Structure formats: structure tokens, C-alpha cells
Amino acid sequence: MNTLEIEELRLTLPGTARPVLNGVTLAVGAGETVALVGESGSGKTLTSRAALGFLPRDAEVTGVVRVAGKDLLTMTPEELRGVRALTVSMIFQEPRTSLNPLRRIGDFLTEGLRTNLHWTAQRAGDRARELLDAVGLDDRVLRQYPHELSGGMLQRVTIAAALMSDPALLLADEPTTALDVTTQAEIVALLADLRTRFQTALLFVTHDLHLAAAISDRVCVMYAGRIVESGPADALFDKPRHPYTAALLGSTPRLDHPRKRLDAISGQPPDLRTALSGCPFAARCPHATDLCRAETPASTPVDGGTVACHHHELLSLEGI
Numbered sequence: 001m002n003t004l005e006i007e008e009l010r011l012t013l014p015g016t017a018r019p020v021l022n023g024v025t026l027a028v029g030a031g032e033t034v035a036l037v038g039e040s041g042s043g044k045t046l047t048s049r050a051a052l053g054f055l056p057r058d059a060e061v062t063g064v065v066r067v068a069g070k071d072l073l074t075m076t077p078e079e080l081r082g083v084r085a086l087t088v089s090m091i092f093q094e095p096r097t098s099l100n101p102l103r104r105i106g107d108f109l110t111e112g113l114r115t116n117l118h119w120t121a122q123r124a125g126d127r128a129r130e131l132l133d134a135v136g137l138d139d140r141v142l143r144q145y146p147h148e149l150s151g152g153m154l155q156r157v158t159i160a161a162a163l164m165s166d167p168a169l170l171l172a173d174e175p176t177t178a179l180d181v182t183t184q185a186e187i188v189a190l191l192a193d194l195r196t197r198f199q200t201a202l203l204f205v206t207h208d209l210h211l212a213a214a215i216s217d218r219v220c221v222m223y224a225g226r227i228v229e230s231g232p233a234d235a236l237f238d239k240p241r242h243p244y245t246a247a248l249l250g251s252t253p254r255l256d257h258p259r260k261r262l263d264a265i266s267g268q269p270p271d272l273r274t275a276l277s278g279c280p281f282a283a284r285c286p287h288a289t290d291l292c293r294a295e296t297p298a299s300t301p302v303d304g305g306t307v308a309c310h311h312h313e314l315l316s317l318e319g320i
């Protein structure tokens with residue numbers, strides 16, 4: 001059984017001309033890391049928050065969001081609280097905003113298990129020390145306050161906190177964006193190490209396709225509320241099938257080719273006030289034809305993944 005299954009998730013917000021999520025389907029297997037990649041506004045955060053059962057209050061939602069076999073969209077608030085406390089944890093972009101500045105790190109780490117599972121202070125403290133060690137921090141941190149730690153140390157603390165309940169699924173939403181480049185690399189290496197050590201499924205949200213390929217088993221590429229391509233990370237990286245994936249690869253700096261010329265993707269992603277017909281990427285795609293502008297391509301299974309492009313077979317042959 002997959003740890004996370006999202007099927008045909010469609011989410012519409014009031015006052016918009018099209019759904020902000022438009023039939024998102026993705027799965028994360030037990031212990032697997034899947035990256036969700038796309039430009040700002042493509043719907044990555046809304047998708048990952050849906051895996052915690054957090055949806056905008058005024059949204060119209062259809063589809064299925066199953067965690068460990070149970071559909072979050074039909075759960076009672078009480079059941080949802082249980083899932084968030086024990087089964088799914090989230091690591092946020094900016095660690096400082098997820099910690100209370102007035103509370104010691106030790107209290108922050110242990111309060112969930114003490115409240116939700118009624119663990120004793122001793123037992124929860126032992127678990128906190130074990131996890132601080134796993135994330136490379138000394139247990140003196142337990143007595144410190146957030147302002148005494150650097151951004152990188154705080155992100156390690158929030159990762160330890162996310163793992164305290166031994167969750168089946170970890171959601172990481174741009175967890176390195178607020179950090180400097182060296183610390184970013186350390187946090188990515190740490191997450192890669194922890195996912196094998198703790199066997200936690202990980203959904204990693206990022207706008208950086210190279211980072212996604214480095215950390216994940218599979219990648220889902222999002223554009224305008226849809227998954228336009230998914231597949232094994234190395235295959236998608238070596239041989240993208242969707243013109244948008246190819247364009248994203250060409251526009252992201254690479255650590256191994258820092259001087260390579262970058263090609264910006266021309267145009268802007270469509271905003272939510274624009275109704276879309278046809279392929280959502282057609283207006284920016286160098287390969288678009290009348291068919292693309294008229295008909296929305298369905299997501300089609302291909303070797304180990306999916307692609308939603310009318311011309312993917314031809315483009316794969318030509319090597320986009």
C-alpha cells in the first residue's frame with residue numbers, strides 16, 4: 001500500500017476562472033521520496049498541505065487524499081488531528097516561524113508526544129535526545145531558546161520535531177529556501193540520510209528540478225495546477241518528455257555546470273483569473289500546434305511514469 005495517494009484532486013477557490021488544482025494524481029510509496037516540482041503558483045504547496053488535510057476553508061474540493069489507506073477528505077476534525085499528530089509531519093520553509101520564541105527547544109520537541117500519546121517527560125526527553133543526535137545536534141540544545149540557534153540548526157530541530165512521532169509520511173515544503181547555500185547542501189544531505197535511516201516516505205516540494213533529482217526516487221512536475229510529467233528522477237532528468245520539464249531543466253543553475261548558459265522560460269504561467277482551454281503550457285511552448293491550443297492533453301502512462309503532452313512521442317524521438 002502507498003503511504004500517500006492523491007487521486008484526481010480538484011480544488012476551486014471563489015473568484016477564480018479555473019481550478020487551482022486540476023485533477024492532481026500522485027502517490028508516494030512506503031519509504032519512497034517523491035519531489036513535487038514547479039514554478040511559483042503552480043499549486044505545490046496546496047497539494048502538499050492537502051496531504052495534511054489542510055485545505056482553504058472556502059475551497060470547493062473533489063477527489064481523494066489517502067494517507068496509509070484512509071481518506072483525509074472524509075475524516076472528522078478529531079480524526080484529522082490524530083493524523084497530523086502521529087502519521088504525517090511537515091517541515092516548513094522558514095524554521096523560525098514554526099517555533100515559539102519563548103519556549104525552550106526541549107519543550108517544543110517533547111510536547112506533541114506528551115500531549116497526544118501521554119508519554120512521560122523522561123520517555124519523551126530520551127526520544128528527543130535520540131533525534132537530536134540523528135540530526136547532528138548536541139543535546140545541550142534542549143535547554144536553549146530558538147534565538148540562540150542559527151537558521152541551519154533550527155531547521156535541524158524542526159526536522160527532529162517532525163520525526164518525533166515516527167510518522168509514516170514527511171512533507172518538506174522548500175525546506176532549504178531560507179538557508180545559505182552551504183547549509184542548504186547540509187540539510188539536503190541530512191534529509192537523504194534520515195529517509196533511509198527512518199524509512200519515512202517523503203514528499204519534497206521545490207522549484208529546483210536539479211535539487212529534486214538529487215534527493216528523490218521519483219519526480220512529479222506541476223504546471224498550472226496539473227501534474228504534466230512524472231517519472232523516475234534520473235530518467236526524467238536525462239530524457240524529459242514534456243517541453244515544460246525540458247524548459248525547467250534548461251533554466252535552473254547546476255552545481256556541476258555553474259557557468260552553463262541558462263535559458264529563461266519565456267512568458268508567465270497563467271494566473272488564476274485566466275480560464276484555460278487546451279494545453280496550459282501551449283502559450284509558452286516552442287512546439288505548440290493548433291491541437292495543443294484546442295485540446296487539453298490527457299495524462300498518459302509512459303515507461304515508469306506519465307506525461308500530458310500531445311506531441312511527447314515525436315518530441316522524445318527528436319530529443320527535446
Ligand SMILES: Nc1ncnc2c1ncn2[C@@H]1O[C@H](COP(=O)(O)OP(=O)(O)OP(=O)(O)O)[C@@H](O)[C@H]1O
Pocket residue numbers: 013020038039040041042043044045046047056207272
Ligand atoms: N487560500 C488561498 N486563497 C486564494 N488563493 C490561494 C490560496 N492559497 C493559494 N492560493 C493561490 O493558488 C495558487 C497556487 O498556490 P501554491 O501556494 O500551492 O503555489 P506554489 O506552487 O506552492 O507556489 P510557491 O512556490 O510560490 O509557494 C497561487 O496562485 C496562490 O496565489
